[in-house]
Each structure stands twice: as structure tokens, then as C-alpha cells.
Amino acid sequence: MELQDILIRIDDLPTPDPIVQKIVSVASDPDASAKELAEAIKLDASLTVRILRLVNSAYYGLPRKIVALNEAIMILGFKTVRNIALSIFTYSSVLKNKKKSNIDHYQLWKHFLGTAVGCELLAQMVGYPNKEELFISGLLHDIGKVALDYIFPEAFNAVTKLTKTLQISFVQAEDRLNLPNHSIVSGKMIERWNLPEIVVHSASGHHAPNNFSDSVYADVVAIVHIVDFLVNLMRYGDSYTYGGLTLSSFALNVLGIKPRFLTNLADKLKIRLVEAEDFLKIEQEVS
Ligand SMILES: [Fe+2]
Numbered sequence: 001m002e003l004q005d006i007l008i009r010i011d012d013l014p015t016p017d018p019i020v021q022k023i024v025s026v027a028s029d030p031d032a033s034a035k036e037l038a039e040a041i042k043l044d045a046s047l048t049v050r051i052l053r054l055v056n057s058a059y060y061g062l063p064r065k066i067v068a069l070n071e072a073i074m075i076l077g078f079k080t081v082r083n084i085a086l087s088i089f090t091y092s093s094v095l096k097n098k099k100k101s102n103i104d105h106y107q108l109w110k111h112f113l114g115t116a117v118g119c120e121l122l123a124q125m126v127g128y129p130n131k132e133e134l135f136i137s138g139l140l141h142d143i144g145k146v147a148l149d150y151i152f153p154e155a156f157n158a159v160t161k162l163t164k165t166l167q168i169s170f171v172q173a174e175d176r177l178n179l180p181n182h183s184i185v186s187g188k189m190i191e192r193w194n195l196p197e198i199v200v201h202s203a204s205g206h207h208a209p210n211n212f213s214d215s216v217y218a219d220v221v222a223i224v225h226i227v228d229f230l231v232n233l234m235r236y237g238d239s240y241t242y243g244g245l246t247l248s249s250f251a252l253n254v255l256g257i258k259p260r261f262l263t264n265l266a267d268k269l270k271i272r273l274v275e276a277e278d279f280l281k282i283e284q285e286v287s
């Protein structure tokens with residue numbers, strides 16, 4: 001199967017609805033106002049309720065309850081509110097796929113969320129200035145797996161079977177089955193959703209950080225690579241890769257961190273993941 005075979009059917013995949021798209025575009029417009037963003041969100045009542053619930057979750061640790069979207073945007077910023085809207089969209093795209101694959105979509109969502117939270121945390125720890133973009137990069141890094149699961153569930157099943165029986169990585173199994181690399185598909189999907197370039201590159205490079213040695217995105221690719229490795233190692237959720245887990249020493253060098261730093265990161269991440277638990281049950285929150 002070629003990359004084209006997936007890309008040709010990419011239109012069959014869920015894409016952010018017009019309201020989420022509007023949120024993405026308003027959030028990346030430096031001249032936009034909080035009022036403008038709040039108005040775009042308010043067009044969808046259930047999205048508004050969900051966003052406000054997540055705004056008030058332990059993850060953001062606000063000192064008091066926020067009831068108005070305007071205020072949430074002023075306090076947390078445009079990009080964080082955009083991230084919440086995209087999390088809600090991604091959650092429903094992953095969980096509402098009822099096709100015949102054998103995977104547990106909730107566990108896949110957990111892997112996405114764990115990587116998002118970890119990327120934001122690592123960005124903060126190494127002093128990377130744009131931590132909100134890292135959250136979304138982590139959240140969407142494996143969205144290409146959703147594409148494969150959606151379009152060719154039998155192929156996804158074949159990959160998971162192979163990683164299990166041969167104890168090889170998801171990417172190695174994709175190679176053996178002549179499937180396109182999911183990270184490349186992730187990049188293509190994110191591009192279509194008009195998200196910033198940094199998100200496109202960090203997703204498409206997460207299994208090959210060495211290829212980005214001369215790129216301005218070397219550090220973000222390294223962050224996603226390292227956190228993906230760690231979240232898999234911690235067995236938080238499931239990314240359906242059962243062997244061949246490798247950590248690139250190049251990625252550690254790019255960020256100037258030593259392997260023992262990862263123990264510290266893992267300890268902090270466990271705490272953040274407890275605080276992020278409301279993101280795991282987005283659906284149950286609205287009756
Ligand atoms: Fe991946």
C-alpha cells in the first residue's frame with residue numbers, strides 16, 4: 001500500500017467542524033480579540049459547556065471557577081482554549097470510530113493525551129517558549145494511526161499482530177507490510193487542518209529525530225520523540241507498539257538533557273496526568 005492510497009481517502013476521515021476550524025484560525029490571528037474567539041465558540045452550546053468544564057479542571061489549576069468564555073480566554077490564552085477545543089474534537093474522532101478493528105480506542109486516546117501532557121511539561125522543563133504548540137503536537141503525533149484504523153482497519157489489525165508476535169515497533173511492522181509510515185500521514189492530516197507548521201513537522205518527524213538535525217524544528221521533534229518513548233514505557237494508554245522501543249540519543253542531545261532527566265520527567269508527568277484526568281472522560285461530562 002502506498003501513501004497515496006491513504007491520502008486519496010483522507011476526505012473520508014473526520015475533519016474539524018467549521019466551529020473548531022474557526023477557533024483554530026482565530027487563535028492563530030494575532031489581531032483577533034478574546035470576544036471574537038468567545039463568539040465563535042458560543043455557536044456550539046455543547047462545545048462551550050465542555051470547554052468550560054476543562055478550563056475549570058485540575059489541569060489548569062485556576063484559583064476560582066470561571067463561568068465566562070471571555071474570561072477563560074483572557075486567563076488561559078487563545079492557544080490553550082484552541083487546544084481544549086482540538087482535544088474535544090480529537091477525542092470524538094478517536095472514540096467514535098466504530099469500525100471493525102480490534103483496538104481499544106479509549107487506550108489510544110489515553111496515549112494521545114499522555115503524550116500531549118508530557119510534551120507540554122517537557123517544553124516547560126527545558127524552557128521551550130511555545131509550550132501550547134507542544135501540547136497539540138503531542139496530542140496529534142499519532143493521528144495517522146487513526147487514519148489507518150479508519151480507512152483500512154484490517155491493515156491496522158495486521159500491524160498490531162505483527163508488532164506483538166515479532167516484538168517489533170509499529171513503524172517496523174508498517175515497513176514489513178509495505179504500509180506508509182503513520183507519522184507521515186499524521187503530518188499530512190495536520191497540514192490539512194491548517195495547524196501551524198511546527199505541529200506538522202513535530203508529528204511527521206517523531207520517529208526520525210535525526211533527520212531534523214539541520215531543521216529549525218529539531219527541538220520540537222526531539223520533545224515529541226522523547227515523550228512518546230516515555231509514555232509508551234510508562235504504559236499509559238496504548239499506542240499498539242509492542243517492541244523495538246528506541247530512544248534517540250540525538251534527541252536527548254538536542255535538548256541538552258541526560259537519560260537520568262527522564263526519571264524526573266516521569267515523576268512529574270505522573271502528577272500532571274492525574275490532574276489531566278477530566279480529559280479522559282470528555283464524553284461523560286455532558287449529559
Ligand atoms: Fe508514532
Ligand SMILES: [Fe+2]
Nearest residue numbers: 141142228239
Ligand atoms: Fe505515539
